[in-house]
Amino acid sequence: MTEIPTRARAVIIGGGVSGCSVAYHLAKLGWTDIVLLERKQLTSGTTWHAAGLIGQLRASQNMTRLAKYSADLYVRLEEETGVATGMRQVGSITVALTEERKHEIYRQASLARAFNVDVREISPGEVKEMYPHLNVSDVVGAVHLPLDGQCDPANIAMALAKGARQRGARIIENVKVTKVLTKNGRVSGVSWAQGDEQGTIETDIVVNCAGMWARELGAKNGVSIPLHACEHFYLVTEAIPGLGRLPVLRVPDECAYYKEDAGKMMLGAFEPVAKPWGMDGIREDFCFDQLPEDMDHFAPILEMGVNRMPMLETAGIHTFFNGPESFTPDDRYYLGEAPELGGYWVAAGYNSIGIVSSGGAGMALAQWIHDGDAPFDLWEVDIRRAQPFQKNRRYLKERVSETLGLLYADHFPYRQMATSRNIRRSPLHEHLKARGAVFGEVAGWERANWFAREGQERDYRYSWKRQNWFDNQRDEHLAVRNGVGLFDMTSFGKIKIEGRDALAYLQRLCANDMDVEPGRIVYTQMLNQRGGIESDLTVTRLSPTVFLAVVPGATLRRDLAWLRRYLRDEFVVITDVTPAGSVLCLMGPNSRELIEKVSPNDFSNDKNPFGTWQEIEIGMGLGRAHRVTYVGELGWELYIPTDQAAHVFEVIEEAGADLGLKLCGLHALDSCRIEKAFRHFGHDITDEDHVLEAGLGFAVKTGKGDFIGRDAVLRKREAGLARRLVQFRLTDPEPLLFHNEAIVRNGKIVGTITSGNYGHYLGGAIGLGYVPCANETEADVLGSRYEIEIAGERFVAEASLKPMYDPKAERVRM
Incomplete structure (x- = not known):
């Protein structure tokens, strides 16, 4: 038996490519006291049967940065460790069979140029020259990335493991982590078992790289890691005479990818309706296992494949493979520190792109652990975006049956998930539905995106051009500009911050001056030490010791985690009060006339100027009227107790009939805010974007005293x-x-x-x-x-x- 230490600086759970990459990169940063524990053997879960495609272009600049890093790393690893990685930069081709897909891949080519990725749009004839075995009769366009490639996934994990060992990390197989130990809300160690032997390792840092076991392992400590395994299929032919080296080929319109390897051809699938697996857990002895064949499920992909590559009709099948891989509700993996437990880090849920992602993800996570802050904007894969309810197994089973196929579906703008819907709903949901609302989902919330006219289809018709709701958005948008519109924004995250030290605490976290009179609303950012924007919010002072922070629904868990991270030994209580109240946004030049019809309160500029709030009677209910806007018009956000929301909505709707009140959706909200150049967190402003470069210096008050990020603001002002x-x-x-x-x-x-x-x-x-x-x-x-x-x-x-x-x-x- 290998000696297992009793103390480590970090314990990594899982010996797939993800865990090996984290170990390697922590070791490169000088962390020698690292232990990686693998329940069976390295690569025995998913890594060993991965297809090994290395595509550098991802959906954003930083995801592309990580994929490019992976590709470069895998080229270097062989020389560094002596382990053959099989990395070959054979290039890749993506072909389009429809004009819509052609537009999409040409957009991706423009993006690649912006990210400095080598790319070229090529004709069907050029595809044929590069891929002579391909039927290009219905190909309308293609894109070639010459530096993409393919690799040997298991050997890459082994090379990373060897590189980690060479720098002092300990990697131990056949040791199962049975529990993560905690003390005072932080990780304190792990319990392990090896046969009949048991023990513990003290540590402050645990990294869950357990792949499809990550959700169950996290659940033991109340950590939400919403992922679920699906069956993933591919076949490999017998050797085909004369088959030379070929680029990786993707035919997303047929849900298929092709890879030449050692004179054989692999055909893999991301079918539209996938098969979730492991609902009742994964058996204890699972190790290098395959799942039962299901040729009936794969047959439609193979039929299209034979038409696309006719030589497959006569090539013998060497292997028909079915193995499990984990997928997440939004097709993006999880990285970062779990908001529920300090020192508990996650790198899991790679959605079938684990090989190309893990090199860069391991580097980024190691840097994040080492420095305490993410090295650059990683919000799209941040574990803090996951919602607690998403760990529900029925929800996950339905959702991942869709997300696997979405990898190769048309990535139309505004595309909505079809599965696992209607989980989180506003009290006004049925009211809005009855009036033509077409809903979208964010963080599980059903939100009215646009309102259909009477007799109009209540569904999306996706396109890269004007979609079927474009005119509806225009009418809603112009109603807000010229008349009055009503939005349901109940999905806002609402955080109460109260206590004797609440003001001093918020002054330390927020860049703007929080020392305002009760009744005032402050627009502010919370910054990191680099001056980057961690949160974009409004803070309302309800009383001398009580404040209400309002944040986007999608960032609520992130914002709560940031607030709690910086809570010292102070008399402050932080409470998520999101479910307790609804928010109705009444916006437009006629909004004052309308609100005065339903409330006896004074809404004049003298009584209720911009940036203030007041308690109001409205209809026969009570609420607060906040004079703020995200659309750039006169208006109020009305904060109403959840139990009175429907009543207030009905009163406003009835009173607004004579004023042309229009119900408006999130698409109109977004088009109005972008005309006004209001920033959107996660897109225009991130933790990588300096608050001054984002044009938000007006909300930064360096004269108030010290706050997080102040020094970075002063340095930027000096440097330009x-x-x-x-x-x-x-x-x-x-x-x-x-x-x-x-x-x-x-x-x-x-x-x-x-x-x-x-x-x-x-x-x-x-x-x-x-x-x-x-x-x-x-x-x-x-x-x-x-x-x-x-x-x-x-x-x-x-x-x-x-x-x-x-x-x-x-x-x-x-």
């Missing part, structure tokens, strides 16, 4: 801005902006659109994005010639550093 967030409007009213389109300045790509929508009042697509500006004046930035590249085509854009709509904010103070 390296980039600025700019608002763009396309002069051609036809094209659309969504996200990640390339910003072209004087003929050169300099960045990407962080968020986009259609400005129905301004008459064109609007986008926000960062432009480099070191040693430049505002006049230099605005004096350039700008275009936005969409799917390879460039469109002229106007640029502004001030909001193009109501730049002096006169309308919100009407």
Whole structure:
């Protein structure tokens, strides 16, 4: 038996490629006192049967950064460790069989250029030259990435393990972690078993890299890691004479990928309706196991494959493989420290892209553990986005049957999940549904995205062009600009912060000055030590010792974790009060006239100016009216007890009939806010974006005293801005902006659109994005010639550093 230490600086649970990568990268940072425990043998869960595709282009700049890092690492590892990784940069081709898919992959090509990934759009004829065995009769377009590749997944894990050992890490097989031990809300150690032997290891850091076992392991400590295994299929042919080295091929319209390996051809599938596996847990002796064949399930993919690559019809099948892989509710993996337990870190749920992801993810997580803060924006994979209810097994079983197939589905903008819906609903849900609401889901919340007209189909018809709700959004948008609209924003996260030390505590965490009179509302950010934005919120002072923080519903768990992380020995209580209240947003130039019809209170500028709140009677209920806006108009957020929300809605609806009140959805909210250049957390502002470069210096008060990030703000003011967030409007009213389109300045790509929508009042697509500006004046930035590249085509854009709509904010103070 291998001697197992009784103390370690970090314990990593799971010996797949993820765990081995974390061990390797912590060791590279100088952590020698590391122990990796694997319940059976290294790679024996999922890693050993992974397809090993290395595609560098991902959906965002930082995910692409991690994938490129993985590819570079796997090339170097063989020389460093002597373990053959099988890494071959054979390139990859993605082909499109429809015009919509062609537009999508051409958009991805523009994105690749913005991220400095080598890419080229190629014709069907060029595809045929590179892939002579392929039927290209119905191919309408393709993209080639010459530096993509393929590898041997098991050997990569072994190389990472060897590299970790060479730097002092201990990797021990056949040892199962039975429990993570805790003390005072933090990890204190792990219990382990090896046959009849048992013991503990003291540690402050545990990293759950347990793959498809991660959810059950996390549940033992109340940590939510919502993932579920699915069956994943591929076949490998017998050797095919004359089959030379070929690029990896993806045919997403047929849910298929192809890989040549040692003269054989692999055909793999991401079928539209997957088969969840392991509902009742995974048996104890599972190790290098395969699941039963299901050729009937795979047959539709194989039939399309024979048409696409006719040589498959005569090639013998060497292996038909079925093995489990874990998938998450949103097809993004989990990384970071769990919000429920200090020192409990997670790297799991890789959704069949674990090999290309784990090199970079291991590097990023190791740096995060080492420094205490993420090295760059990792919000899209942050474990804090997971909702506690999502660990429900029925929810997961239904959802992952969809998410596996979505990997190769058309990635249309605004695409909504079809499974596991209607979990979290506002008290107004049925009211809105009866009035034509078409719902989307965020953090499990059902939210009205748009309202169908009478007789109109209440469903999405997806496209890269104007979708079927475009005119509905326009009407809602213009109602807010010219009349009055009503939004249900019950999904807002609502956090009560109270106690004797609440003010001092918030002054330390927030960049703006929180020392305002009760009755005031403060817009602020919480910053990290780099001056990056960890949270974008409003804080309402309800009384001398009670504050209410309002945050996006999607970031609530992140914000709670950040608040609790910095709570010292102070008399402060932090409570999530989200379910206790609904929020109705009454917005537009006629909103004052409407609210005065349903409430006897005074809503004048003298009594209730912008940035203040008051308790009100409304209908026969009570609530608070907050004079703030996210659409750039006169308006109020009405905070109503959940049990009175339906009554207040009915009263407002009845009173608004004579004023043309329009029910509005989240699509209109977003298009209004982007006209006003209001920032959106997770897109325009992240923990990697300096608050001054984001144009939010007006909400930073360095004169109030010390707060987290203050020194970084002062340094940036001294050094000057390296980039600025700019608002763009396309002069051609036809094209659309969504996200990640390339910003072209004087003929050169300099960045990407962080968020986009259609400005129905301004008459064109609007986008926000960062432009480099070191040693430049505002006049230099605005004096350039700008275009936005969409799917390879460039469109002229106007640029502004001030909001193009109501730049002096006169309308919100009407």
